[in-house]
Amino acid sequence: MSTEVKVPVLGESITEATLGQWLKKPGEPVAVDEPIASLETDKVAVEVPSPVAGIMGAYAVEEGATVNVGAVIASIDAGTGAAAVPAAAASAVAPAVTSTAAPAPVAASENSDLPLSPAVRRLVLELGIDPSKIKGTGKDGRLTKEDVIAAAKGAPAPAATSASTATPAASAPTGARQEERVKMTRLRQTIAKRLKSAQDTAALLTTFNDVDMSAVIEARATYKDLFEKKHGVRLGFMGFFTKAVALAARDVPAVNAQIDGDEIVYHNYLDVSVAVSAPNGLVVPVVRNADAMSFAQIEKAIGDFGAKAKAGALTMEDMSGGTFTISNGGVFGSLMSTPIINPPQSAVLGLHRIEDRAVVRDGQVVVRPMMYLALSYDHRLIDGREAVTFLKIVKEAIEDPTRLLIDL
Incomplete structure (x- = not known):
């Protein structure tokens, strides 16, 4: 049996929000009232608490999606221990990493127990930093971009990447011009x-x-x-x-x-x-x-x-x-x-x-x-x-x- 998690009332005249970050992964144990997601409204970030204790189920929406008040965003399954994540749920955990990403950093960020925002996850991949070895200064010990940058400055230069795992970005000529598009937060x-x-x-x-x-x-x-x-x-x-x-x-x-x-x-x-x-x-x-x-x-x-x-x-x-x-x-x-x-x-x-x-x-x-x-x-x-x-x-x-x- 599972319990639906819905977008709570966000305040007067506010009818929708953006799902900014998932704080729990499918299969992880969740306590009652423990925050499982963060919503971005027009004014502040609002955490969504779990209505019951159990196991985090599948996501109904991805990070960055717009959700209305009362909409179902996830489910909490009955149980107390870690549960296997169904393939469908695993695919909805986060936006897929493209084939151009370096395998080693991706594994480090996805296997870490630390909840990473999209911006932090992207920075971790770019810098090749293991997030599990960084002490977060954000809320509940979460990593911030500043934490990752500080860790990168104090970390030794990473070993040369083998030819079989080198990314296109790594082979780009020095001084290559790059652009990045990031959607504005609400x-x-x-x-x-x-x-x-x-x-x-x-x-x-x-x-x-x-x-x-x-x-x-x-x-x-x-x-x-x-x-x-x-x-x-x-x-x-x-x-x-x-x-x-x-x-x-x-x-x-x-x-x-x-x-x-x-x-x-x-x-x-x-x-x-x-x-x-x-x-x-x-x-x-x-x-x-x-x-x-x-x-x-x-x-x-x-x-x-x-x-x-x-x-x-x-x-x-x-x-x-x-x-x-x-x-x-x-x-x-x-x-x-x-x-x-x-x-x-x-x-x-x-x-x-x-x-x-x-x-x-x-x-x-x-x-x-x-x-x-x-x-x-x-x-x-x-x-x-x-x-x-x-x-x-x-x-x-x-x-x-x-x-x-x-x-x-």
């Missing part, structure tokens, strides 16, 4: 559509300023150890900027508002979408009621979201809503950028890298740790005067953090 497609929609719909404009980070850096250096000891979380820059945005939004409410048809919706709360990097692209989980949170609460919330994003565990609820976005490109080394708003929001604050620059203070040229700030906004709702005022308040609060304490 998340990447959605990101592309939303960003283009923002450009087509909103009247986007960006205003810039720079901020002296000396006071914040000094405060962090003075209190970071005590802060972490008391709250169990590191004191970062995002807490300061989030509090500064909350302060500025009180004086310039249009920046925290949105257009809905022919009406303007003003929010008396601040839900900050924090752009963080995830394996499949940039995602923006929401720190809710950030204006009422302490530094420690803000830092903890952002840290938790970062960890969940890296593990691919963000939920629909984590991503929904948001009235304003903060995007920190500085962690990747960006000096300056013009961020695009996250619809239906009307503004986004871009942070950039901190670098020592010569500035004039009291008639003297001095060196200060400076950062460029960029505020992109929808000019249909926010006037230039309001945007400049908002950014100026943020700058003043960062350069004199006491303003955050006395609400000035």
